Amino acid sequence: KNQVEQSPQSLIILEGKNCTLQCNYTVSPFSNLRWYKQDTGRGPVSLTIMTFSENTKSNGRYTATLDADTKQSSLHITASQLSDSASYICVVSDRGSTLGRLYFGRGTQLTVWP
């Protein structure tokens, strides 16, 4: 069964600190992995996309890593800001369907305190 598991479920950090969110998946065949940011009451917005051959990708203060062998990904946030408070969702796409079927994790709820 294709699954995406995220940890931790929730996280509270102080402004300016770094944090790392984890994602483990069993989706096969693998096409790509995206990290989305979802603000409260809004739709998810893509932060990064990683394909099988990519190990690291950065988008400003966000850096995603991918280990396709162990089927793990992480999202590292540097120098957190209050606006980083949101749910971060790991989304994996399989290569087996023309629809581009997405498998969603439940997200990590990040709260940044001043």
Place this chain on the structure above:
Amino acid sequence: EADIYQTPRYLVIGTGKKITLECSQTMGHDKMYWYQQDPGMELHLIHYSYGVNSTEKGDLSSESTVSRIRTEHFPLTLESARPSHTSQYLCASSETLAGQGDNEQFFGPGTRLTVL
């Protein structure tokens, strides 16, 4: 920011009412999707469309129906709402590029539905 819109943003209705959730995109995307999301849970695909006059049911069984008469418009209808339909409904769209099965899905802001 993605040009995909949903209305209403919030809706509180009584049991048995018929409702339509609107979704429109101005990006010319051929594929559109409806997801259901409960607090702390993952998004579940309930309907999708490859293009005009194409609609399919998703992974999660839903009593709602959809239509795709125009490329830019993908409304979702509940004929008789029940409290179990209370949830957040997210619409998304993506384009098909030659040789690529998957492209980024752009999400609307969502409709928070509460059925009393």
